[in-house]
Amino acid sequence: MTTIADAAPGARTRNRWLKDAVGRRDGAAGLLLLDTLAAIGFAAGIAGGVTAVTEQGAVLPWALLMLGMGGLRALFASLASRRGAVEAGAVKRGQRLRAVAAMLHRKAGVPIDSGLLATQAVDAVEALDGYVARFLPARRAAAIAPMLVLGATACASWVSAVILAGTLLPFVAAMILAGGAAAEESRRQFVALHRLSARFADRVRTLPVVLAFRAETRETEAVGAAAQELAKRTMRVLRVAFLSSAALEFFAALSVALVAVYCGFALLGLLPVAVPETLTLGRGFFVLALAPEFYAPMRRLAAAYHDKQAAETAADTLMPTAASERAVSMAVAAPLILRDVAIQYPGSDAPAVSHLSLRIERGETVALLGPSGSGKTSVLHLLLGLAPLSAGTIEAGGAPLVSLAGQASWAGQHPLLIAGTIRENLLLADPQAKDLAIQRAVAAAGLGPMLATRPGGLDALLDARGSGLSGGERRRIALARALLSPAPFLLLDEPTAHLDAAAEAALIATIARAAPGRTTLIATHSPALAAIATRVVHLGTAI
Numbered sequence: 001m002t003t004i005a006d007a008a009p010g011a012r013t014r015n016r017w018l019k020d021a022v023g024r025r026d027g028a029a030g031l032l033l034l035d036t037l038a039a040i041g042f043a044a045g046i047a048g049g050v051t052a053v054t055e056q057g058a059v060l061p062w063a064l065l066m067l068g069m070g071g072l073r074a075l076f077a078s079l080a081s082r083r084g085a086v087e088a089g090a091v092k093r094g095q096r097l098r099a100v101a102a103m104l105h106r107k108a109g110v111p112i113d114s115g116l117l118a119t120q121a122v123d124a125v126e127a128l129d130g131y132v133a134r135f136l137p138a139r140r141a142a143a144i145a146p147m148l149v150l151g152a153t154a155c156a157s158w159v160s161a162v163i164l165a166g167t168l169l170p171f172v173a174a175m176i177l178a179g180g181a182a183a184e185e186s187r188r189q190f191v192a193l194h195r196l197s198a199r200f201a202d203r204v205r206t207l208p209v210v211l212a213f214r215a216e217t218r219e220t221e222a223v224g225a226a227a228q229e230l231a232k233r234t235m236r237v238l239r240v241a242f243l244s245s246a247a248l249e250f251f252a253a254l255s256v257a258l259v260a261v262y263c264g265f266a267l268l269g270l271l272p273v274a275v276p277e278t279l280t281l282g283r284g285f286f287v288l289a290l291a292p293e294f295y296a297p298m299r300r301l302a303a304a305y306h307d308k309q310a311a312e313t314a315a316d317t318l319m320p321t322a323a324s325e326r327a328v329s330m331a332v333a334a335p336l337i338l339r340d341v342a343i344q345y346p347g348s349d350a351p352a353v354s355h356l357s358l359r360i361e362r363g364e365t366v367a368l369l370g371p372s373g374s375g376k377t378s379v380l381h382l383l384l385g386l387a388p389l390s391a392g393t394i395e396a397g398g399a400p401l402v403s404l405a406g407q408a409s410w411a412g413q414h415p416l417l418i419a420g421t422i423r424e425n426l427l428l429a430d431p432q433a434k435d436l437a438i439q440r441a442v443a444a445a446g447l448g449p450m451l452a453t454r455p456g457g458l459d460a461l462l463d464a465r466g467s468g469l470s471g472g473e474r475r476r477i478a479l480a481r482a483l484l485s486p487a488p489f490l491l492l493d494e495p496t497a498h499l500d501a502a503a504e505a506a507l508i509a510t511i512a513r514a515a516p517g518r519t520t521l522i523a524t525h526s527p528a529l530a531a532i533a534t535r536v537v538h539l540g541t542a543i
């Protein structure tokens, strides 16, 4: 089941992680600042035009300035959102690769949590989109753009600049209060969303089991309850969001209204107090046109604030993955030497295999025989880096071995198939394989008769469960896939299990033909299959 922490890690750790994950990206913020400069130019155009009309001067240059600046604003705004989307795309791609790679290179013996992987690689990474594309540029722009507007306003009317700055302080205080409440509510909502989507993904994957045990009503109710919880938390987030946007709109409207009242009264000479500046119509218009721009960057930031909270919660999910240990896969060669090896799975009290010493020469075929539970599969998994090495050492070609992954063809006990055609399943072993090689592998694995009777043959579609295939057919596909791969090591886990005597004999002959030239390890219960090995290793007693 998916593990998403209820308790948030330290804000500092999370911020550092987000900073590293995103890197330095200033392009979109720079474009937003250019947009503010164009807004100042636009206001100058309006003010100049009004002055020219009243003083009967040339209006055209001001009109052109206004139009030009208006056009530039549209251009900068659209470039900023495009740049943000490109930067977000790059960050998401990197994080998705990291999440999948961390899951693939997880510690040996730790199972894949598909619900968590889906949450991380899809939802959590997607939550970084708005953070990079909108929030970060808006935050950087909000730190500088109001100062630019304030400076330009002060040049025309410093009293108006003081009025704008005066409304800023209570606004910032209100925003800090609302932001704190919103952050916690939003984090809870995100956790609920992750729970719901991970639970849904898990249950869809295990649908046949749910149906077989008639647990559909129970599971539907559980998913319904999780959806209710999400709806409740979403409403709370919306409540806080409405409150903070009301505060923002109030102060934005107040600042414009105060500036308008001041300019109107100053121009009419009706101010009740003397002010040490003389306001002209042009300056008044400039200040009025610019006043809404003072709060515009803050409005943009408030609209993107939810993106920040979403990214912080996503960071809580992605951080443990990024920190997990990664195995390294490198070229290895026989002989394989196992010295006093033990395998103990996480959470198990006793080792599955202990004190195993074994030397496998290049080109040798070794059969691992032993009763059920004696650890045959575990030894193969150990070599593939899927089971943990708890004691002892493994060497390959004189160097410590981390994993044979990438160097070994593997046909496991429960062959994994992907949704797609039989051909696509086979090509997983060697995407460059030619048709002739595929035909040979198919014939060698004894798949010929099955493909001849199946509509579509090699291009017949399979689902991820291999529905419509018998257990033996699935094994043959896995074996054909292993034979197709040119890897120097061949690891087969009970390739002849559940086959009748004739099918077993045919498959044993196939394996006997495929094994020479590769270093082969076969886990089996079958003495007939073990008989083709150059050496038989007996593993201990059943647990």
Ligand SMILES: Nc1ncnc2c1ncn2[C@@H]1O[C@H](COP(=O)(O)OP(=O)(O)OP(=O)(O)O)[C@@H](O)[C@H]1O
Pocket: 109, 345, 346, 348, 352, 370, 371, 372, 373, 374, 375, 376, 377, 378, 379, 413, 523, 543
């Ligand atoms: N991922 C795992 N986590 C915990 N214990 C495991 C895991 N995989 C295997 N085991 C345990 O390790 C022991 C050895 O299992 P393994 O599958 O290697 O035996 P085997 O000899 O291949 O059995 P069989 O012939 O039935 O396939 C068993 O007790 C099993 O329960």
